[in-house]
Amino acid sequence: MKQLLTILLGLFISWGFGQTNPNPSPSVDAYIQNEMNLEKFPGVATIIVKDGEIVWLESYGFADVDNMVPVEDTTVFLLASMSKLVTGTAAMQLSEAGLSNLDSDINSYLPWPIEIPGFETDSITMRQLMTHTGSIEDGPAMDLYYGYPDPTISLEECIQRYLTVGGIDYNPTTNFYNNAPGTAFNYSNMGTALSGFVTESISGMPFDDYCDQNIFAPLCMEKTAWHFSDFDSSHVARPYTYFNGNYVAYPHYGFADYPDGQLRSNVVDLGNFMIAYLNGGTLGSNSILNSTSINQMLSAQVPSLDPTQGLNWYQEELFHSGGSAMLWGHNGGENGVSTDLYIDPANNIGLCVLTNGEGDALYICDELYDYSLSLNPTTSIIPNCSTTGTIDEVAAGPKELIKVVDILGRETLDKANTLLIHVYSDGSTNRVFRME
Numbered sequence: 001m002k003q004l005l006t007i008l009l010g011l012f013i014s015w016g017f018g019q020t021n022p023n024p025s026p027s028v029d030a031y032i033q034n035e036m037n038l039e040k041f042p043g044v045a046t047i048i049v050k051d052g053e054i055v056w057l058e059s060y061g062f063a064d065v066d067n068m069v070p071v072e073d074t075t076v077f078l079l080a081s082m083s084k085l086v087t088g089t090a091a092m093q094l095s096e097a098g099l100s101n102l103d104s105d106i107n108s109y110l111p112w113p114i115e116i117p118g119f120e121t122d123s124i125t126m127r128q129l130m131t132h133t134g135s136i137e138d139g140p141a142m143d144l145y146y147g148y149p150d151p152t153i154s155l156e157e158c159i160q161r162y163l164t165v166g167g168i169d170y171n172p173t174t175n176f177y178n179n180a181p182g183t184a185f186n187y188s189n190m191g192t193a194l195s196g197f198v199t200e201s202i203s204g205m206p207f208d209d210y211c212d213q214n215i216f217a218p219l220c221m222e223k224t225a226w227h228f229s230d231f232d233s234s235h236v237a238r239p240y241t242y243f244n245g246n247y248v249a250y251p252h253y254g255f256a257d258y259p260d261g262q263l264r265s266n267v268v269d270l271g272n273f274m275i276a277y278l279n280g281g282t283l284g285s286n287s288i289l290n291s292t293s294i295n296q297m298l299s300a301q302v303p304s305l306d307p308t309q310g311l312n313w314y315q316e317e318l319f320h321s322g323g324s325a326m327l328w329g330h331n332g333g334e335n336g337v338s339t340d341l342y343i344d345p346a347n348n349i350g351l352c353v354l355t356n357g358e359g360d361a362l363y364i365c366d367e368l369y370d371y372s373l374s375l376n377p378t379t380s381i382i383p384n385c386s387t388t389g390t391i392d393e394v395a396a397g398p399k400e401l402i403k404v405v406d407i408l409g410r411e412t413l414d415k416a417n418t419l420l421i422h423v424y425s426d427g428s429t430n431r432v433f434r435m436e
Contacts, residue, residue, distance in 0.1 A: 023379065025371060032367065041361070042062050043356050048350070052279060052383075053383070054268075054383065055380050056368065063236075065247045066249070076235050078262070079263045080338075082332035083262060083332065086211060092311065093293075102311075109198050110201055112160065129192065135176055136163070136190050137174065139171060145255045151255055151258060155193065155197050155206075155259070220283070220383070221270075225263075227262070239252070274351075281294050335358070351372060
């Protein structure tokens with residue numbers, strides 16, 4: 001029975017489920033199936049985008065082994081640290097809108113001060129949080145923030161407990177590095193969680209709601225959300241470990257520091273995300289960032305500390321039949337999860353691999369990248385994303401302020417310390433944030 005299950009896991013390609021792969025390849029399928037067997041992946045979903053279209057879309061194995069539920073292109077996976085790409089996008093939106101400055105002290109945006117012990121006069125900045133140079137360490141208290149299937153405390157409470165003097169989980173030895181912010185590279189999940197909370201504080205709305213409105217809706221990422229409760233559980237792949245020849249499921253879980261790794265999505269939605277980044281921040285008529293912001297995120301920020309680190313994005317070497325190339329992206333790894341997403345702006349290519357196992361999917365990325373470079377597709381899938389509307393910048397010319405609405409579109413009074421939208425008589429809008 002175990003041998004039969006292994007064969008089924010390796011050979012089950014979800015033809016007939018979701019959309020048909022526009023450019024199938026038996027050799028690529030065979031390679032991925034072999035890697036699934038070696039890395040003990042119960043299920044895998046893959047996508048390649050090229051020149052703004054989906055040119056490869058294939059799924060393998062099972063989202064739920066016990067019930068033999070196949071992976072489809074709509075299957076939702078926990079992304080783990082790949083989530084940081086979205087957290088960085090949100091932070092960059094506020095910077096682009098003039099609501100924050102990447103090099104300002106984050107304490108100007110927070111309800112209470114956060115300082116690095118021993119370096120209290122040194123500022124912590126968003127750029128540092130986005131490049132893992134903010135001197136915030138992932139300490140053992142993070143284990144207290146897990147919940148099943150969702151965290152039971154808020155992001156604000158998590159940050160306050162962990163990072164503020166007097167917080168019940170505050171520890172100057174285990175929660176911080178002994179160096180001034182900006183002077184050393186140390187990968188930091190809690191630093192990214194803090195970045196998400198800064199976005200929450202500036203925008204005046206919960207971080208997950210901010211992403212829903214300003215990233216997921218404009219990109220038609222309809223099966224992407226930060227919390228398990230936002231999904232039909234039958235659409236979410238179960239996370240697995242491989243033990244004594246069997247796939248053993250973990251319970252669905254989350255954590256209060258969720259901006260660093262709790263996002264769930266599927267390959268189709270992430271295809272839209274990659275296309276937007278490859279297209280200077282736009283998908284169709286919708287925009288999440290301008291090209292200047294995109295270029296900044298995909299540029300080395302701390303070359304003396306880590307030459308591969310951009311703003312949340314970093315460079316990873318992928319290998320192909322002609323050599324290798326450095327692509328921008330991020331991987332993710334958690335209990336029962338291994339994910340990868342990388343883009344090659346020079347060739348207008350993006351690829352993503354989502355799994356519900358604990359192996360290394362980078363060899364699958366290599367294979368997909370090699371295939372994409374030589375692929376001159378005769379067929380493709382064009383993302384179906386209708387205009388959902390974006391918040392425009394101030395239009396030129398005479399106009400009159402006719403109303404003020406909040407980020408959810410509800411009419412309100414003009415007030416401080418809240419992200420608002422001014423609506424003018426000529427139809428233009430302007431994002432406004434006035435601090436007091």
